[in-house]
Amino acid sequence: MALECAELVVGDVLRGAALRVQRGEVVALTAPSGAGKSTLLRAVVRLVPLDGGVVRLDGTDVATLDPRVLRRRVGFVAQRPVMLPGTVADNLTYALDEPADLAAALDAAGLDASFADRDATxxxxxxxxxxxxxxxxxxxxxxxLLDEPTSGLDAPLAEAIGRHVRELAAAGLAICLTSHDRAVVTGWADREQRL
Amino acid sequence: MSDVLVQGLAGIALAVVAVALAWRLGLGLSKELALAATRAVVQLTAVGAVIVAIFEIPALAFAFVAVMLTTAAFTAGRRIGGIPNGRVWAFVAIATPALTATGFLLAVGAFDFTPRAAVPTAGILIGGGMAAVSLTGRRMTEELESAHAEIEARLCLGDSARDALRPSIRRAIHTALTPAIDQTRSVGLVTLPGAFVGLLLGGAKPAEAASTQLVVLLSLLAVELAAAALLATFVQRAAVAPGERVRRLS
Known part of the structure; x- marks a missing residue:
């Protein structure tokens, strides 16, 4: 199991939440607004401290991992994408060890090379x-982990991101997303998990 | 009428103009301006009397500097209310560079080792340190709120909490140092600073006044940068939470 969460407790927001995601699988985490979906994703990458429960990454309790290592192994994209000040290239190479990989990163974003020097914000x-x-x-x-990845996007853009998500899962990535959009839940996900 | 009385009355007349103008423009600043002007009259009159005593009993100079530092720490500390013991950290951030620079200037003979030279020098440097700490504290508190999403984005890319805070610290120190840099850059062209004017009015030669002002201005650059950097370090320490997280402080 790539990611396994059990009995997660965060204040009054999460009370015994659970989540399991396998490699190559897209899981849609659904629940009413305010039920703690975002909090759960944030707790996985330890942006929110847990009051109880355990998160395991490939069988290892993430509490035993250096948070910096954990956040490199588990990517988290917040509901409102945050662009760091600078160009698209600055953003894409921020965490790259080899700037030469910029072309691949642009390709992964579905953006052509002309975007590299544009102001990301x-x-x-x-x-x-x-x-x-x-x-x-x-x-x-x-x-x-994708928190409401289609929030504020029109249908064609959402579909493009959905295809990208499916391709990433096919390449072996374990993906968990939250969404209110039934089309996303039924069209993108292999499985729905209610919180 | 004595010179002192004429000066005092002229200053008060212009303060009344400021209060009246603020009232006429409906700025809601009249009361604040009047209070600030009244405080200045009372405080400077009292300081005049205290300075006489300090010149006669040099040991009092240390107590006076301590009072200046404490007042500066309380004033600047209000800007960093979200940090536990903010006033203590403000005191340390202001006192360390201001007293070090004062000691250096006295030790190398830039100024005489007398209360007449040491107290005003310490006062100017403490004032500069206070301004830098206030600006840094306010900007850092704002950054932790307004740039929280950016900070978390950096954390999510594998940065340590300290690294994720670095751009905010840079921006806060830039903000704090801008007035000192502008003042230094424009001196003589746009502004004639207080020490220079005061010495000239007191009868000093222009060259002496200029060299004294220069020492003070250049010292202020070092003091304000060190004070801002120290305060930013203290805020950073308070904002970093276990597990490489960053907490808001407001």
């Missing part, structure tokens, strides 16, 4: 979402 919502996912992938994670 001035991209459209859809372009920012793609850059945020591609930036998370530059760390070559084993697990990818």
């Amino acid at each position: 001035r991209l459209s919502g859809g372009e920012q979402a793609r850059v945020a996912i591609a930036r998370a992938l530059t760390r070559k994670p084993e697990v990818l």
Whole structure:
């Protein structure tokens, strides 16, 4: 099991939540607003401290991992993609050891080379979402967590990201996403897990 | 009428103009301006009397500097209310560079080792340190709120909490140092600083006034940078939570 969460407790937000994601699988985590979906994803990468329960990455309790190592192995893209100040290239190479990999990162974002020097903060919502996912992938994670990846995007853009997500899963990545959109849950995910 | 009285009345007249103008423009600043002007009159009159005593009893100079530092720490500490013991950290951030620079200037003979030279020098440097700490504290607190998503994005890319905070610290120190850099850059062209004007009015030769002002200005650059950097380090320490997380402080 690539990612396994059991009996997660975070304050009053999460009370005994569980999640399992295998390699090559897309799991849609669903629940009403405010039920703690985002908190669960944030707890996996230890942006939120757990009050109880355990998160295992490939069988290892993540509490025993250096958080920096954990966050390289588990990519997390927040609901509102955050562009770091600078160009698209600055964003995509931020976590790259080899700047030469920029072309591959741009390709993964579905953006052509002309985007490299554009101000990342001035991209459209859809372009920012793609850059945020591609930036998370530059760390070559084993697990990818996407919080509401289609939030604020129109249908064609959402479909493009959905195809990209399916390709990533086919390449062996374990993916967990949250979404209110039934089309995303039924069209992208192999399995739905209610929180 | 004595010179002192004429100066005092002229200053008060212009302060009244400021209060009246603020009232006429409906800025809601009249009360604050009047209070600040009244405080300045009372405080400077009192300081004048205290300085006389300090010149007669040099040991009092240490107590006076301690009072200046404490007041500066309380004033700047209000800007970093979210940090536990913020006023203590502000005191350390202001006192360390200001006292070190004052000691250096006295030790190398830039100024006489007398209360008449040491107290104003320490005062100017403490004032500069206070301004830098206030600006750094306020900007850092704002950064931890407004740039929280950016900081978390850096954490998610594998940065340590300290590394993720570095751009915010840079921006805060830039903000804090901008007034000192502008003041130094424009001195003589746009502004004639207080020490220079005061010495000239007191009868010093222009060259002496200029060299004294220069020492003070250049010292302020070092003091303000060190004060801002120290405060930023303290804020960083307070903001970093276990597990390479960054907490908001407001």
